[in-house]
Amino acid sequence: MNTKTNQMEKPNSWRKLTKNSSFSILMILVVMLVAMLIISPPFRSVSNILSVMRLFVPIAISGIGVMMVIITGGIDLSLGSVYGLAGVITALSITELGANAFVGVFLGMLVALGFGFANGVLVVKINLPPFIATLATMSIARGLCYIITQGYPISGIKEEFFFLGQGAILEIPTPIWCMAVVAVIFGIFLSKTVTGRRIYALGGNMEATRISGINTNKLLILVYALCGLLAGFAGIITASKLGIGQPTSGTGFEMDAIAATVIGGTSLSGGVGSVIGTVIGASIMGVLRNALVLLSVDAYWQQLIIGFVILFAVAADMLSKKRAGN
Amino acid sequence: MQNEGKIFLEVRNISKTFPGVKALDHISLTVKSGRVLALVGENGAGKSTLMKVLSGVYRMDEGEILIEGKPVQIKGPLESQHLGISIIYQELNLWLNLNIAENIFIGREPRKNGLVDKVEMHRQAGELLRQVGLDMDTKTLVASLSTAQKQMIEVAKALSFNARLIIMDEPTSSLTESETETLFEIVKSLRKRGVAIIFITHRMKEIFEISDEIVVMRDGELIASMDTAATTENEVISDMVGRSIDDIFAKEKAPIGDVALEVKNLSTRKFLKDIGFQLRKGEILGFAGLVGAGRSEVMRAIFGIDPRETGDIFIDGKRVKIRNTVDALRNGIGFVPEDRKEQALILSMTVRSNISLAALDSFKKKGFIDKEKEKKVAAGYIEKLEIKTPTDEQIVGNLSGGNQQKVVIGKWMETKPKILILDEPTRGIDVKTKKEIYMLMSRLAKQGVAIIMISSELPEVIGMSDRIIVMHEGRIKGELSQEEATQESVMMMALA
Numbered sequence: 025m026n027t028k029t030n031q032m033e034k035p036n037s038w039r040k041l042t043k044n045s046s047f048s049i050l051m052i053l054v055v056m057l058v059a060m061l062i063i064s065p066p067f068r069s070v071s072n073i074l075s076v077m078r079l080f081v082p083i084a085i086s087g088i089g090v091m092m093v094i095i096t097g098g099i100d101l102s103l104g105s106v107y108g109l110a111g112v113i114t115a116l117s118i119t120e121l122g123a124n125a126f127v128g129v130f131l132g133m134l135v136a137l138g139f140g141f142a143n144g145v146l147v148v149k150i151n152l153p154p155f156i157a158t159l160a161t162m163s164i165a166r167g168l169c170y171i172i173t174q175g176y177p178i179s180g181i182k183e184e185f186f187f188l189g190q191g192a193i194l195e196i197p198t199p200i201w202c203m204a205v206v207a208v209i210f211g212i213f214l215s216k217t218v219t220g221r222r223i224y225a226l227g228g229n230m231e232a233t234r235i236s237g238i239n240t241n242k243l244l245i246l247v248y249a250l251c252g253l254l255a256g257f258a259g260i261i262t263a264s265k266l267g268i269g270q271p272t273s274g275t276g277f278e279m280d281a282i283a284a285t286v287i288g289g290t291s292l293s294g295g296v297g298s299v300i301g302t303v304i305g306a307s308i309m310g311v312l313r314n315a316l317v318l319l320s321v322d323a324y325w326q327q328l329i330i331g332f333v334i335l336f337a338v339a340a341d342m343l344s345k346k347r348a349g350n
Numbered sequence: 351m352q353n354e355g356k357i358f359l360e361v362r363n364i365s366k367t368f369p370g371v372k373a374l375d376h377i378s379l380t381v382k383s384g385r386v387l388a389l390v391g392e393n394g395a396g397k398s399t400l401m402k403v404l405s406g407v408y409r410m411d412e413g414e415i416l417i418e419g420k421p422v423q424i425k426g427p428l429e430s431q432h433l434g435i436s437i438i439y440q441e442l443n444l445w446l447n448l449n450i451a452e453n454i455f456i457g458r459e460p461r462k463n464g465l466v467d468k469v470e471m472h473r474q475a476g477e478l479l480r481q482v483g484l485d486m487d488t489k490t491l492v493a494s495l496s497t498a499q500k501q502m503i504e505v506a507k508a509l510s511f512n513a514r515l516i517i518m519d520e521p522t523s524s525l526t527e528s529e530t531e532t533l534f535e536i537v538k539s540l541r542k543r544g545v546a547i548i549f550i551t552h553r554m555k556e557i558f559e560i561s562d563e564i565v566v567m568r569d570g571e572l573i574a575s576m577d578t579a580a581t582t583e584n585e586v587i588s589d590m591v592g593r594s595i596d597d598i599f600a601k602e603k604a605p606i607g608d609v610a611l612e613v614k615n616l617s618t619r620k621f622l623k624d625i626g627f628q629l630r631k632g633e634i635l636g637f638a639g640l641v642g643a644g645r646s647e648v649m650r651a652i653f654g655i656d657p658r659e660t661g662d663i664f665i666d667g668k669r670v671k672i673r674n675t676v677d678a679l680r681n682g683i684g685f686v687p688e689d690r691k692e693q694a695l696i697l698s699m700t701v702r703s704n705i706s707l708a709a710l711d712s713f714k715k716k717g718f719i720d721k722e723k724e725k726k727v728a729a730g731y732i733e734k735l736e737i738k739t740p741t742d743e744q745i746v747g748n749l750s751g752g753n754q755q756k757v758v759i760g761k762w763m764e765t766k767p768k769i770l771i772l773d774e775p776t777r778g779i780d781v782k783t784k785k786e787i788y789m790l791m792s793r794l795a796k797q798g799v800a801i802i803m804i805s806s807e808l809p810e811v812i813g814m815s816d817r818i819i820v821m822h823e824g825r826i827k828g829e830l831s832q833e834e835a836t837q838e839s840v841m842m843m844a845l846a
Contacts, residue, residue: 216718216719217717217718217719218710218711218713218714218718218719221703221707221710221719222707222710224696224699225696225699225703225707228696228697228698228699229692229695229696229697229698231692231693232692232693232694232695232696233696233707234655234675235653235655235675235685235687235693235694236675236679236694236707236708236761237675237676237678237679237680237708237765238675238676238707238708238710239674239676295696295698295699296698
């Protein structure tokens with residue numbers, strides 16, 4: 025920990041940077057990248073770097089959504105199923121209804137938004153604990169995936185749809201553009217707008233926020249709806265990348281998204297979290313997955329190692345906060 | 351003086367200081383076996399602190415405790431129990447999901463072969479229930495009992511510890527009259543069996559009905575100790591409130607204008623009954639009464655926090671609909687709640703963000719928060735209210751209580767309220783800051799803001815209010831003008 029005099033000597037911008045809550049996890053990411061660049065030649069190729077980035081795009085996008093929910097002190101377990109359902113709906117409306125890609129994406133996102141909105145209503149109006157409400161909708165959304173596909177993947181989608189997941193603009197894959205746009209929009213939304221400020225306030229102290237004349241119910245519904253929307257968007261990108269609507273897509277995916285945002289410094293007790301932190305958290309997950317493959321780590325061991333990395337990252341963050349508190 | 355009872359407990363010169371407050375200042379008293387000692391005093395007089403020292407929740411800074419003449423150290427609740435002291439708190443400490451016997455013996459169930467011996471447990475529990483005169487099946491769930499019955503369970507539990515001293519903290523506050531009678535029967539039978547009892551209450555009638563001795567506390571000091579038979583209600587009340595009013599109130603006469611707020615026939619489902627009053631521009635209206643009289647509940651109902659069952663609210667003569675806090679804010683009402691940490695501040699956020707929070711819509715520029723304006727406004731309040739903070743980016747949780755309160759007040763001033771409700775605005779705040787808050791209230795009143803102040807500190811409510819409404823058990827008990835209001839007159843009304 026820096027002593028006071030120490031801090032005085034350092035330039036102000038450096039101090040600001042190190043005090044930023046995303047700094048410690050950024051360091052973890054940098055260390056991982058440097059280590060991989062040294063020990064694994066294939067990691068260095070541009071195509072691999074791009075594939076790592078493509079890998080974490082869905083996690084980052086839905087991570088940003090669930091981050092907002094977690095900031096308010098809630099949780100969304102349904103996002104993996106909503107992710108899968110949105111991909112299936114989009115695929116189906118293009119193949120069966122003959123919709124063009126835009127309309128298909130729109131319909132998929134609409135359904136995802138609907139699920140998010142329903143989560144919010146269940147939490148706010150019926151007072152269900154978020155864990156339970158979204159556990160139920162998780163099962164409902166997944167069930168719908170199977171019912172409407174009868175369990176078969178949906179293929180034969182028009183090629184125009186593949187641009188979202190497989191195309192590139194200026195040689196950079198489209199998914200990465202999507203993520204960048206989402207990150208910028210939500211970064212600005214949360215840090216610069218009245219509504220964003222209120223979301224943090226609600227997470228810090230819901231009762232005080234309500235007594236400050238703010239409609240906390242509306243805010244909560246909004247946050248859950250946005251979480252559903254982003255999960256849907258991520259699921260549609262994945263469907264486009266794979267070229268099929270897979271009913272099992274996104275099974276267990278909610279855990280990746282939640283882990284990314286928590287690694288990124290979002291506090292499960294609410295009030296704290298940042299878009300940049302979540303993107304870094306998702307990168308860590310992506311780099312790690314990729315590294316384990318490149319280093320030919322046994323698939324059974326990968327899962328275990330990821331678990332430990334999550335533990336380590338979150339514990340390091342907690343410890344640094346605890347020291348800062350003292 | 352009768353002196354039949356032997357001295358069970360003696361405390362000598364106990365002091366306890368919390369940051370900024372001397373909660374107990376050299377208190378000495380004796381409690382005798384087979385006698386009922388009534389401990390009285392206003393809120394914040396130090397009664398609870400004293401009880402918590404005796405039950406081992408707090409450690410005293412200095413002083414001595416003797417039990418039957420021998421000095422003892424009470425380091426924790428368990429030790430206190432072993433020494434024969436049992437305390438029954440206002441909020442009963444029972445497990446609602448367990449039955450009567452399980453509650454009485456929780457953590458020390460009779461055992462046989464390592465398992466709970468249920469037969470023995472229920473037998474002993476039944477025996478204890480007989481002693482407190484409660485005829486019930488010991489397998490009854492505590493959740494299904496009335497408050498009075500729960501209290502009996504607490505007494506039974508105390509007896510099971512072989513308590514020699516039972517402390518009851520406002521045991522009658524939630525009892526009906528007949529339940530109170532039953533409780534008194536038990537207190538009397540405990541007294542007959544030689545148990546010493548400390549009975550904390552606000553109710554004069556009960557004090558004189560049940561107690562043998564009365565001890566009055568005020569501001570952490572022991573003011574008087576007397577035989578019940580040798581004193582009168584008036585004497586006790588004047589000891590409670592004291593005579594000196596510190597001259598820190600900065601109330602200046604403000605021109606009183608038209609009616610700003612009128613409340614008619616306001617009731618809530620559980621508690622409030624037929625609340626009605628008027629508040630004028632430039633007026634400071636005090637709400638007095640005991641803790642739990644319903645003052646905060648009235649304000650919460652007006653501000654749209656809690657639902658109302660009946661009642662109309664008029665602002666500037668027009669009937670308004672206030673269904674939630676958003677409506678209240680829109681109608682020009684500001685509300686500084688009593689618990690600033692739980693209800694007013696976002697402790698994890700900065701001073702600046704807290705100040706702008708309620709008026710955030712007015713900081714909107716092209717959809718974004720106008721940071722420059724926000725900084726300017728925050729700086730303005732930091733200067734005007736003398737908020738001591740290194741920068742406007744300081745986390746509010748790191749400020750002292752007084753400065754936190756100023757942040758809350760600044761937050762509401764920025765909404766430019768026509769009506770400002772302040773619930774215990776100076777609680778836990780040092781004298782200098784208190785005075786600043788009084789001056790601020792006076793200034794706002796002069797600008798035509800209509801102010802309601804809830805306060806449990808009588809000198810404050812009398813010193814600052816143009817008019818005082820006194821509440822008692824969910825109703826308005828009466829109203830006193832500034833001229834009529836004395837500590838005695840307010841207290842009489844609040845207690846009766």
